[in-house]
Amino acid sequence: MPFRHKNTRRIEGLDSNVWVEFTKVAADPSIVNLGQGLPDISPPSYVKEELAKVAAVDRLNQYTRGFGHPSLVKALSQVYEKVCGRKIDPLTDILVTVGAYGSLFSTIQALIEEGDEVIIIEPFYDCYEPMVKMAGAKPVFIPLRCKNNGNSASSADWVLDPAELANKFNSKTKAIILNTPHNPIGKVFTLEELQVIADLCIKHDTLCISDEVYEWLVYKGNKHIKIATLPGMWERTVTIGSAGKTYSVTGWKLGWSIGPEYLIKHLQVVHQNTLYTCPTPLQEALAQAFWVDYKRMDDPDCYFYSLSRELESKRDRMAQLLKEAGLKPVIPDGGYFMIVDVSTLNVDLSDVDEKQPYDYKFVKWMIASKKLSAIPLSAFCGLETKKQFEKYIRFCFIKKDSTLDAAEVILKNWNKQTG
Amino acid sequence: MLRRAGPSLRHFLLERNSSAGHSSCSREAKMSRPVRARRLEGIDKNIWVEFVNLAATYSKVNLGQGFPDFPAPDFLTEALTRALGGGNHMLHQYTRAFVIIIEPFFDCYEPMVKMAGGTPVFVPLRPNPPKDGKLMSSADWQLDPAELASKFSERTKAIVLNSPNNPLGKVFSREELGLIAELCVKHDVLCISDEVYEWLVYDGKQHIRIASLQGMWDRTVIIGSAGKTFSATGWKVGWAVGPDRLLQHLRTVHQNSVYHCATIAQEAVAQGFQRELMLYGKPESYFVQLPKELQQKRDWLVQSLDGVGMKPIIPEGTYFLVADISPFKSDVPDVPNSDEPYDSRFAKWMVKNKGLAAIPLSAFYSEAHKNNYTNFIRFCFAKEEATLKAASDILQKWKQKKTSS
Numbered sequence: 001m002p003f004r005h006k007n008t009r010r011i012e013g014l015d016s017n018v019w020v021e022f023t024k025v026a027a028d029p030s031i032v033n034l035g036q037g038l039p040d041i042s043p044p045s046y047v048k049e050e051l052a053k054v055a056a057v058d059r060l061n062q063y064t065r066g067f068g069h070p071s072l073v074k075a076l077s078q079v080y081e082k083v084c085g086r087k088i089d090p091l092t093d094i095l096v097t098v099g100a101y102g103s104l105f106s107t108i109q110a111l112i113e114e115g116d117e118v119i120i121i122e123p124f125y126d127c128y129e130p131m132v133k134m135a136g137a138k139p140v141f142i143p144l145r146c147k148n149n150g151n152s153a154s155s156a157d158w159v160l161d162p163a164e165l166a167n168k169f170n171s172k173t174k175a176i177i178l179n180t181p182h183n184p185i186g187k188v189f190t191l192e193e194l195q196v197i198a199d200l201c202i203k204h205d206t207l208c209i210s211d212e213v214y215e216w217l218v219y220k221g222n223k224h225i226k227i228a229t230l231p232g233m234w235e236r237t238v239t240i241g242s243a244g245k246t247y248s249v250t251g252w253k254l255g256w257s258i259g260p261e262y263l264i265k266h267l268q269v270v271h272q273n274t275l276y277t278c279p280t281p282l283q284e285a286l287a288q289a290f291w292v293d294y295k296r297m298d299d300p301d302c303y304f305y306s307l308s309r310e311l312e313s314k315r316d317r318m319a320q321l322l323k324e325a326g327l328k329p330v331i332p333d334g335g336y337f338m339i340v341d342v343s344t345l346n347v348d349l350s351d352v353d354e355k356q357p358y359d360y361k362f363v364k365w366m367i368a369s370k371k372l373s374a375i376p377l378s379a380f381c382g383l384e385t386k387k388q389f390e391k392y393i394r395f396c397f398i399k400k401d402s403t404l405d406a407a408e409v410i411l412k413n414w415n416k417q418t419g
Numbered sequence: 420m421l422r423r424a425g426p427s428l429r430h431f432l433l434e435r436n437s438s439a440g441h442s443s444c445s446r447e448a449k450m451s452r453p454v455r456a457r458r459l460e461g462i463d464k465n466i467w468v469e470f471v472n473l474a475a476t477y478s479k480v481n482l483g484q485g486f487p488d489f490p491a492p493d494f495l496t497e498a499l500t501r502a503l504g505g506g507n508h509m510l511h512q513y514t515r516a517f518v519i520i521i522e523p524f525f526d527c528y529e530p531m532v533k534m535a536g537g538t539p540v541f542v543p544l545r546p547n548p549p550k551d552g553k554l555m556s557s558a559d560w561q562l563d564p565a566e567l568a569s570k571f572s573e574r575t576k577a578i579v580l581n582s583p584n585n586p587l588g589k590v591f592s593r594e595e596l597g598l599i600a601e602l603c604v605k606h607d608v609l610c611i612s613d614e615v616y617e618w619l620v621y622d623g624k625q626h627i628r629i630a631s632l633q634g635m636w637d638r639t640v641i642i643g644s645a646g647k648t649f650s651a652t653g654w655k656v657g658w659a660v661g662p663d664r665l666l667q668h669l670r671t672v673h674q675n676s677v678y679h680c681a682t683i684a685q686e687a688v689a690q691g692f693q694r695e696l697m698l699y700g701k702p703e704s705y706f707v708q709l710p711k712e713l714q715q716k717r718d719w720l721v722q723s724l725d726g727v728g729m730k731p732i733i734p735e736g737t738y739f740l741v742a743d744i745s746p747f748k749s750d751v752p753d754v755p756n757s758d759e760p761y762d763s764r765f766a767k768w769m770v771k772n773k774g775l776a777a778i779p780l781s782a783f784y785s786e787a788h789k790n791n792y793t794n795f796i797r798f799c800f801a802k803e804e805a806t807l808k809a810a811s812d813i814l815q816k817w818k819q820k821k822t823s824s
Contacts, residue, residue, distance in 0.1 A: 003638070004607055005576075005609055005638070006668075007667075007668040011668060014675055015671045051503060051683075052503045052504070055499045055503075056496065058488075058489070058490040060653060061490070061496070061653045061654065062486040062488070062653045063484065063486045063652045097677075098677040098680070099677060099678065099679065101676070102676070102677045105677065109456065110455065111454050113456045113457060114457075127675060134675055135456070205450050205451055207454070235449050235450065251679070251681060251682030252681055252682075253679050253680060253682075260449070266454065269459050270459065270534075272465045273530040273531055274531075275655070275677070277655065279653060281653060281654070282684075
């Protein structure tokens with residue numbers, strides 16, 4: 001009898017992945033890797049120390065509460081109560097998941113029905129699209145557009161057209177996915193911009209899935225605003241956070257969803273029927289780390305602010321180097337990525353046969369000839385918008401000084417090798 | 420022990436409020452459109468959420484949820500410490516078809532099949548008690564071959580096999596596996612083989628992997644667990660092994676759900692396995708020592724239960740056993756027309772009044788069959804001697820109270 005088992009419809013077409021493609025290419029140690037968002041700086045020492053301590057406690061190597069380790073959800077509720085200015089019940093309003101990825105997955109599986117439409121702002125973190133599709137729903141894209149006719153110096157230049165956005169909402173629209181601070185552009189949505197989105201969500205009774213993993217990484221002159229704190233929004237927003245981004249421990253894979261009980265309870269059902277519980281020792285260590293920083297949330301030494309300051313100087317250094325090499329960086333207001341317009345270099349890649357967008361070809365050329373890697377921006381766009389973004393590539397700057405030093409050498413020598 | 424800036428764990432769990440009235444958002448309007456996706460219909464209840472909470476609140480001795488209360492082996496935690504101290508800070512850096520489920524089953528199989536839009540089809544293990552009045556063994560619970568065959572149809576996509584079996588502790592024999600394998604091959608059905616307790620087999624029994632049977636490798640996904648293998652359930656590292664043409668689809672789901680697992684836990688587990696590879700078959704192997712230790716605990720608990728009149732079913736594997744609590748039923752009167760199965764009410768009464776936590780067997784049955792066996796509860800014996808002794812004391816006192824009243 002022939003073997004008839006193939007993949008289910010729900011994962012049809014979801015197998016390709018930009019990370020699988022580019023991390024393989026950039027894995028060569030001689031390449032300076034500014035591609036994947038992987039910090040190569042050290043996490044704070046007290047975070048590592050807590051994990052070492054915790055691993056020695058026998059009870060903490062066994063199962064904990066499924067929806068989140070009690071000391072962690074308690075710590076999260078305290079931190080976020082302070083930030084949001086409202087009471088957050090640690091047991092009913094919070095779910096701890098395997099990374100923010102797990103929160104996105106649980107939220108989408110819990111609340112998005114087959115046939116629903118979900119608005120995704122381009123460029124977008126690449127997993128939003130396949131996750132929406134896996135739920136049998138339809139992604140509806142809307143691009144951020146550059147205000148100054150393509151002359152963009154700052155992430156703030158990239159904006160949504162309010163009329164265009166309003167047109168995307170209809171009775172089938174179940175949710176909009178918001179990402180602020182934004183990956184890859186680094187945009188920090190302003191109060192006015194959030195209000196436009198909020199007004200539409202309320203008018204159309206739509207959910208807001210707010211991916212705020214970079215919430216602490218905002219640079220001078222900018223403020224991270226939680227859309228859930230706008231009037232009428234707490235009841236329709238699931239806000240997602242990440243230990244990996246907060247404490248530079250991406251390998252810990254802990255994230256959380258915060259929102260009203262009547263929404264979070266459905267995420268909890270998905271979670272209890274998929275992974276059930278997250279690793280205990282990591283949750284306990286994270287809880288202890290949060291207590292350290294909670295106590296100094298009014299102090300500039302708090303890691304939430306000190307990391308941001310450290311990254312701001314890396315951002316500025318990176319931008320300077322790119323400009324000197326003749327590239328046009330878009331200075332991000334937040335996050336640890338920077339997009340760069342490479343069209344100014346006029347690198348002719350028309351002889352490269354592959355049917356890929358320009359930025360894919362550029363990055364592969366740059367890896368091969370300059371030993372520097374980045375991620376092509378069209379990886380973060382829907383099919384129709386790829387042309388608009390194919391002159392941009394994304395650099396990650398949460399890198400230690402020696403990595404940035406190596407990047408500096410390459411960028412300073414860039415023009416010597418071309419022309 | 421640990422610095423805690425917040426309330427203690429136990430106190431905290433006791434503070435759990437019901438949802439009514441606690442939320443401060445009662446004045447804000449909820450969304451008026453229905454929010455919950457249809458795929459979650461009927462899967463919101465969960466035995467662990469309920470019983471873990473009860474045990475945390477009331478129990479003095481917890482033989483309920485399956486986790487060891489003895490430490491994970493030193494070599495494993497040392498591996499984690501080495502990984503942490505190794506200076507490589509990069510270790511801190513970046514998933515209208517029918518599925519056959521054999522009852523009793525680990526409870527998550529049913530809701531997972533439903534969430535995928537599949538329909539579970541149940542087939543029971545049936546007890547054949549030995550004639551001589553000896554204690555039953557998990558081997559006495561068997562599938563009826565004709566009944567099993569009748570569950571396979573052309574719309575059957577997969578069968579979920581769990582051997583060694585939770586909750587009974589049954590270790591499927593070569594003949595029993597052969598029966599299942601034959602049907603899988605005949606009907607072109609996948610086998611999802613949950614073998615998390617693969618190293619925990621007693622009395623010299625052998626764990627046989629169904630994937631090693633003829634025609635089975637190509638249609639089987641084998642599932643394993645670091646938590647059970649290395650007594651570190653809190654690490655949450657598990658794995659699926661199988662042919663690439665099946666695994667590739669699991670990878671697609673994985674990359675679109677959680678994508679990665681915790682790096683440092685994987686590194687430590689890898690080192691644990693390296694050690695075991697070197698010691699494979701030797702007496703110092705953890706895979707030899709752990710079942711040896713657990714067998715003694717099994718025998719101890721069997722004796723304790725038998726001694727007070729509860730009838731344990733002697734498990735061939737896993738760290739669970741199921742016992743018939745009939746002589747103690749008089750403490751928990753039957754409530755006719757109750758929604759809740761008797762054994763569940765019994766287990767709840769037991770944890771609240773005797774401080775001893777166990778899990779009702781009905782938790783491992785489909786809705787339609789929850790009242791098939793009303794007198795069994797499951798105990799976990801992966802516990803320190805002190806815990807098992809404390810359990811025995813509770814049982815003794817309970818028995819004395821009954822005989823003296």
